[in-house]
Amino acid sequence: MTAHEDVPYREQRVAPPGDLRQHTDEAGIPEFTGTCPVCHGSNVFALPRLSPGTVLKGWPWRRNGGPVAPDPEQHRMDCECPVTHPQDPLEHGGCGAWWTVVVRPAAPQGS
Ligand SMILES: [Zn+2]
Numbered sequence: 001m002t003a004h005e006d007v008p009y010r011e012q013r014v015a016p017p018g019d020l021r022q023h024t025d026e027a028g029i030p031e032f033t034g035t036c037p038v039c040h041g042s043n044v045f046a047l048p049r050l051s052p053g054t055v056l057k058g059w060p061w062r063r064n065g066g067p068v069a070p071d072p073e074q075h076r077m078d079c080e081c082p083v084t085h086p087q088d089p090l091e092h093g094g095c096g097a098w099w100t101v102v103v104r105p106a107a108p109q110g111s
């Protein structure tokens, strides 16, 4: 584990964490976890607005290896570590760093 850094709050785009992982919960909701590259706080980011079953249960292009892939859906993931950083105007936690994540279809467990 890396210790959390109490860096001053600053909004900035950063590269996605090296340990970024996508999970899917029982309801089929994609969920990302990762360690903020700036403050080293741990983050969990769920995307509940995606309808279960429509995205994750196997896109046709994925099953058949077909040529047509929809544009990957990109989302902004903000650092939401549980720590309130100095100079955070909203005091909602997080250091202001954000990165983009791309929702992929659920992969089989263990691969
Ligand atoms: Zn933090």
Ligand SMILES: [Zn+2]
Binding pocket: 036, 037, 038, 039, 040, 041, 079, 080, 081, 094, 095, 096, 097
């Ligand atoms: Zn952070």
